[in-house]
Amino acid sequence: MPVPPALTSKQRADALVKAAHSRRARADIKAKVKTGVLGISDVLILAKSEPAIAKMRVSELLEALPGVGKIRAAAIMERLAISTPRRIQGLGIHQRAELISEFKPVGHRGRLLVLSGPGGVGKSTVASRIREARDNFWVSISATTRSPRHNEKDGVDYFFLSEEEFDRRIAMDDFLEWAQFAGARYGTPRAGVEKALSQGKNVLLEIEIEGARQVRTHSKEAILVFLEPPSWEDLVSRLKARGSDTPERRSHRLELATSELAAAKEFDVVIVNDHVEKVVDALVALAS
Numbered sequence: 370m371p372v373p374p375a376l377t378s379k380q381r382a383d384a385l386v387k388a389a390h391s392r393r394a395r396a397d398i399k400a401k402v403k404t405g406v407l408g409i410s411d412v413l414i415l416a417k418s419e420p421a422i423a424k425m426r427v428s429e430l431l432e433a434l435p436g437v438g439k440i441r442a443a444a445i446m447e448r449l450a451i452s453t454p455r456r457i458q459g460l461g462i463h464q465r466a467e468l469i470s471e472f473k474p475v476g477h478r479g480r481l482l483v484l485s486g487p488g489g490v491g492k493s494t495v496a497s498r499i500r501e502a503r504d505n506f507w508v509s510i511s512a513t514t515r516s517p518r519h520n521e522k523d524g525v526d527y528f529f530l531s532e533e534e535f536d537r538r539i540a541m542d543d544f545l546e547w548a549q550f551a552g553a554r555y556g557t558p559r560a561g562v563e564k565a566l567s568q569g570k571n572v573l574l575e576i577e578i579e580g581a582r583q584v585r586t587h588s589k590e591a592i593l594v595f596l597e598p599p600s601w602e603d604l605v606s607r608l609k610a611r612g613s614d615t616p617e618r619r620s621h622r623l624e625l626a627t628s629e630l631a632a633a634k635e636f637d638v639v640i641v642n643d644h645v646e647k648v649v650d651a652l653v654a655l656a657s
């Protein structure tokens with residue numbers, strides 16, 4: 370049998386401190402789960418940044434949930450093909466989704482609406498109106514690698530990320546969808562969307578067309594809405610009015626818009642953006 374390497378007394382002391390920290394972190398999380406302060410999706414998210422939680426056994430987490438004892442936890446794990454010693458960090462993406470859906474309140478899931486269309490058509494104005502005026506909607510904040518415009522704030526308009534951070538998020542499977550658009554990358558953080566839906570909120574994603582196609586592939590529940598300009602001339606003048614784009618970026622966007630407009634037929638619903646309030650009302654009606 371291999372003999373474990375002997376530890377110095379300093380290494381042994383460090384290991385003991387680390388183990389005590391991990392035990393405390395796990396006990397704290399379990400207490401919060403027991404009292405309903407944290408739900409299963411919260412813990413799965415926390416596990417991404419906290420190694421002590423990532424190493425917690427799935428069985429421990431399930432048994433801490435209100436109303437779930439050892440027997441029910443074992444039955445759920447068997448049904449979802451999660452082996453008994455599996456730790457949170459070892460869960461696959463489907464197992465995570467199945468666990469979240471297992472404990473969501475029945476009949477309270479919100480609707481997922483995807484608002485797409487050519488760049489410059491006015492999607493973000495519609496999304497802002499919904500964010501301001503509709504309590505039962507949650508509008509996702511995207512991540513992007515492009516630089517903030519002068520009036521944009523990090524965490525409000527976008528999460529502005531470096532290329533490296535965006536790569537890291539992709540590797541962590543943190544995005545529901547992501548796409549390249551006009552020289553930058555844009556992505557929808559998955560966790561917020563799932564949390565809002567499971568809390569019964571309707572979720573609005575305001576994204577470009579390639580991202581909408583990805584959502585269609587992964588989510589059967591999504592309703593895809595295409596926002597169309599009243600005319601081509603209208604779209605051109607909207608893009609010209611946007612002083613923040615460089616001339617190169619603007620001409621690239623116009624070129625792109627031609628192919629984007631052809632994608633309307635892939636969507637569930639097409640709405641012409643002649644009045645913002647009309648579009649808002651149509652989206653609210655689709656979610657009800």
Ligand code: 5GP
Nearest residue numbers: 488511547548550555556557575576577580
């Ligand atoms: P802008 O740079 O003008 O804010 O956005 C450029 C384009 O990216 C717009 O068409 C906008 O809808 C889209 N977009 C914003 N966030 C996301 C996202 O999370 N995913 C995808 N696929 N597109 C996004």
